[in-house]
Amino acid sequence: MYIELDHGGGGAKSSELIKQVRKILGGAGKWQNSGDDSASLALSKISLPKKACQNQHLLLTTDAFIVDPIFFPGGDIGKIAVCGTINDLAVMGAKPLGISLSIVVEEGFPRADFLRIIKSIAKVSKEAGVPIVTGDTKVTEKGKLDKIEITTAGIGMAEKVINNAGAQVGDVVIASGDLGEHTVALLSERFGYRSRVSSDCKPIDKEMLAIGKFVHAAKDPTRGGLAANLVEMAEKSKVKIVLDENLLPYKKETIALGGLLGIDIFSFVSEGRFLATVSEKDAAKVLRILKKFNPEAKIIGNVQKPVRRRGGDTGVYLQTKLGSLRPIEMPNGKLIPRIC
Amino acid sequence: MKKEQKSLPKLLSKIEKVASQIKRNVVLMEVCGTHTQTVSKNGIRSLLPKNVKLLTGPGCPVCVTAQEDIDAVVTLSKAGVPIATYGDMLRVPGFFGSLEQARSQGAKVFSVYSIQEALEFKKDFPNLVFFGLGFETTTPMTAVALQNGLTVYSSHKLFLPAMNALLEAGQTKIDGFISPGHIATIIGTKPFEHLKVAQVIAGFEAEDVLVAIYLLLCQIRDGRKEVENEYVRLVKKDGNQVAQKMIAECFKVCNGNWRGFGKIESSGLEVKNPKLNAKIKHKNILSKIDFSQSKKPTGCRCGEIIRGTLSPKQCPMFGKVCTPENPYGPCMVSEEGACNNYFRFMV
Numbered sequence A: 001m002y003i004e005l006d007h008g009g010g011g012a013k014s015s016e017l018i019k020q021v022r023k024i025l026g027g028a029g030k031w032q033n034s035g036d037d038s039a040s041l042a043l044s045k046i047s048l049p050k051k052a053c054q055n056q057h058l059l060l061t062t063d064a065f066i067v068d069p070i071f072f073p074g075g076d077i078g079k080i081a082v083c084g085t086i087n088d089l090a091v092m093g094a095k096p097l098g099i100s101l102s103i104v105v106e107e108g109f110p111r112a113d114f115l116r117i118i119k120s121i122a123k124v125s126k127e128a129g130v131p132i133v134t135g136d137t138k139v140t141e142k143g144k145l146d147k148i149e150i151t152t153a154g155i156g157m158a159e160k161v162i163n164n165a166g167a168q169v170g171d172v173v174i175a176s177g178d179l180g181e182h183t184v185a186l187l188s189e190r191f192g193y194r195s196r197v198s199s200d201c202k203p204i205d206k207e208m209l210a211i212g213k214f215v216h217a218a219k220d221p222t223r224g225g226l227a228a229n230l231v232e233m234a235e236k237s238k239v240k241i242v243l244d245e246n247l248l249p250y251k252k253e254t255i256a257l258g259g260l261l262g263i264d265i266f267s268f269v270s271e272g273r274f275l276a277t278v279s280e281k282d283a284a285k286v287l288r289i290l291k292k293f294n295p296e297a298k299i300i301g302n303v304q305k306p307v308r309r310r311g312g313d314t315g316v317y318l319q320t321k322l323g324s325l326r327p328i329e330m331p332n333g334k335l336i337p338r339i340c
Numbered sequence B: 001m002k003k004e005q006k007s008l009p010k011l012l013s014k015i016e017k018v019a020s021q022i023k024r025n026v027v028l029m030e031v032c033g034t035h036t037q038t039v040s041k042n043g044i045r046s047l048l049p050k051n052v053k054l055l056t057g058p059g060c061p062v063c064v065t066a067q068e069d070i071d072a073v074v075t076l077s078k079a080g081v082p083i084a085t086y087g088d089m090l091r092v093p094g095f096f097g098s099l100e101q102a103r104s105q106g107a108k109v110f111s112v113y114s115i116q117e118a119l120e121f122k123k124d125f126p127n128l129v130f131f132g133l134g135f136e137t138t139t140p141m142t143a144v145a146l147q148n149g150l151t152v153y154s155s156h157k158l159f160l161p162a163m164n165a166l167l168e169a170g171q172t173k174i175d176g177f178i179s180p181g182h183i184a185t186i187i188g189t190k191p192f193e194h195l196k197v198a199q200v201i202a203g204f205e206a207e208d209v210l211v212a213i214y215l216l217l218c219q220i221r222d223g224r225k226e227v228e229n230e231y232v233r234l235v236k237k238d239g240n241q242v243a244q245k246m247i248a249e250c251f252k253v254c255n256g257n258w259r260g261f262g263k264i265e266s267s268g269l270e271v272k273n274p275k276l277n278a279k280i281k282h283k284n285i286l287s288k289i290d291f292s293q294s295k296k297p298t299g300c301r302c303g304e305i306i307r308g309t310l311s312p313k314q315c316p317m318f319g320k321v322c323t324p325e326n327p328y329g330p331c332m333v334s335e336e337g338a339c340n341n342y343f344r345f346m347v
Helices: A012-025 A051-055 A077-090 A111-128 A181-191 A205-214 A225-237 A252-261 A280-293 B008-021 B033-041 B067-078 B087-091 B099-104 B115-124 B139-147 B160-169 B181-187 B190-194 B206-222 B241-250 B291-295 B302-307 B338-345
Strands: A057-065 A095-106 A132-140 A148-158 A171-175 A215-219 A240-244 A275-279 A298-304 A315-319 A325-328 B026-030 B052-056 B083-086 B109-112 B129-134 B151-156 B176-180 B198-202 B227-229 B251-258 B262-271
Touching (some): A057 A077, A077 A111, A205 A275, A225 A275, B033 B181, B033 B338, B067 B099, B067 B129, B083 B087, B087 B099, B099 B109, B109 B115, B139 B241, B151 B251, B151 B262, B176 B181, B241 B251
Parallel strands (some): B026 B176
């Protein structure tokens, strides 16, 4: 059984498929959606102390997902699509309220794989307690798309909005766990390597909310990995972040794969981790909380005052084991393995 | 010749000591793209004694690929021949643009991570040509492709003739080479003995490179010109004979065309089987290219950088018009290139 053009045509075949998808996804939680054009949420249903209402912010985010391979150790494109959006809200301090789901699928895509992806979406959505409240499915002609593309949007609410420009001199930088394992899983699958590492893809909203009040700046190191996301944080916060090579948050397997293929592990992607800066006095407390979620959470560096010299030296640096200090650069473009 | 297990600070102070015993300036050269990365990533240059200079040589496969070869493959792609090659190669500008630009104009160009991926593409594009480049390390993989019937445009090279050419040209006085561990894994330590210069074949961790520097300095101090093997955990005297046999079966030695050197005698590898040799198969397209234009100067000085006669920072374009985002020459494109590493790691 394959997905056909008619499944996206709006006719009987469409409604049959949508019905099945809706059944798998379950209800819309506190949201109202009876198959109409939008989902609605009565604000009275969100339990908030009356006074708090004035200080609340609504947050909206969206992301498009293309992944190759679609299924990989530890997840699939559906799981990533939901986690990605939950995490983009969570890392800014918001509690996710609901998610929209748009799928474009290529004609001839196996129906079983399609339903497997929907089931995986349903599973994370239920576990995280964030309902899929509205959605759309379109089918493209064969050859016009590489299998499947998923777009999710999410809406969340936060009392304190955390961004990536708030890192302060004297802060420590904390990684919520070991990084880069999503890339390790994808590369292992792609090259046929056997590896114990599976994707780190998971929602981070619970742990992020638990430490939210201590956080000065946070970012989930998805595309571009630690390199891109921490450099962005340092630039926007106008600080110098120095990481200690002895405390790098990467597993032996991750470092080995990076060495083997000649790809910089600092640009390896994580789909269920975040980097946060907190003041040094709160560090121990924050770490204690985070370790309950992931024992590998640790301090990886600190935030320093940039020395103004020829345009300044804001950015991220690595204190190497040899004692030298070298910059960690924003990665450019695609990850390309070494040839020689 | 056993690898010395020393802590890093101890190694640095030992290097300092031997360097002070040599009462002159010493020029060392690393000649492998991965060594270039290790040196830059660990800021090793900034830690070396003042009288020890470490140059980057012709170890980056993308960088030494001749302009003529890039122009030829770009022309093939524009003539409708599907091309597969390794990622960095796509971005090197040739006279008729880069493969990446050809792709955006509709040419079928695929970036592959491995030879298996190229073989997969062959299923959908039976006339696919694999643009093979690199030294003895990557050639066996291309041999696998040939054994599986994939057509190859070979820009493969033998590495030792280039090291020899550097010494013979004498433009840069080189006191010792950190010799390429990956290549030695395939060809063994023996062939390196023909070069009359101090050499240490090294692995790719910071420790490996520091041990190599230390051993080289000891040789120079003592006036020895030997081949020492620091990378004993992988490099054997006779190398990987299975791989050597595969290279010999699928390729014949020819004069190689190198960026920065030009033709070096017996340094190239050409596909033996004429049916799988893209240069023969697509002769009608390739013979029409006006290669005189390939040599047109663009201000790019990668050739001098590859030979170690110019340091990246001495190139007038470095970091100004030529950056990793907008590279003029291959040394800035490839993550194994000297300029790319100098730019990214500011050393």
